[in-house]
Amino acid sequence: MPQMIKLFQIVIDKDLSDLINREGWDCHVKAKAYIESQNGNSKIALQNGCYTHVANIVADDLNHAFEAGNIGPEDRIERLAQMHSVSVGDVLVDDEGAWLVMPIGYREIDQELLEAA
Numbered sequence: 708m709p710q711m712i713k714l715f716q717i718v719i720d721k722d723l724s725d726l727i728n729r730e731g732w733d734c735h736v737k738a739k740a741y742i743e744s745q746n747g748n749s750k751i752a753l754q755n756g757c758y759t760h761v762a763n764i765v766a767d768d769l770n771h772a773f774e775a776g777n778i779g780p781e782d783r784i785e786r787l788a789q790m791h792s793v794s795v796g797d798v799l800v801d802d803e804g805a806w807l808v809m810p811i812g813y814r815e816i817d818q819e820l821l822e823a824a
Contacts, residue, residue: 708767709765709766709767710765710766710767710801710802711763711764711765712763712764712765712766712769712772712799712800712801713760713762713763713764713799713800714760714761714762714763714764714772714776714790714793714797714798714799715758715759715760715761715797715798715799715800715821716758716759716761716790716791716797716798717737717740717741717744717752717757717758717759717796718759718761718788718789719737719738719741723735723737723738726738736751736755736757737752737755737757739751740752740755740757741757741796744795744796744797744807745794745795745796746796747795747796747807747809747810747814749796749798749807749816752796753816753817753820753821754820758798758821759788760787760788761786761787761788761789761790762776762784762785762786762787762788762790763784763785763787764776764783764784764785764799765783765784765785766783768801769799769801769806769813772793772799772801773793773799773808776790776792776793777792777793793808794808795808795809795810796808798816798821799813800818800821804816804818805817805818805821
């Protein structure tokens with residue numbers, strides 16, 4: 708049964724991107740959080756409110772949301788902010804909880820920390 712799955716991503720805007728290019732990934736907590744989340748560690752990102760709710764995806768489950776967030780169809784995606792394809796380190800929130808996208812599968816995370824941001 709389709710549901711609305713929220714997509715949270717760490718948004719690297721142009722100013723932060725320029726700073727990273729000048730000073731490296733250790734230049735800012737959001738940059739560090741982005742790198743850590745790519746390795747399956749969301750602790751820094753959650754503790755520092757680095758995730759942004761960027762889209763809602765109509766999907767049957769997490770795998771379907773991952774697919775729609777990468778190859779469409781576009782009419783399943785409600786974009787709320789600039790969004791990139793669903794990737795390792797992103798968070799999907801469904802009716803059962805919050806899930807960090809891992810290199811293989813998903814790991815449940817504390818939804819309260821995500822929403823406290």
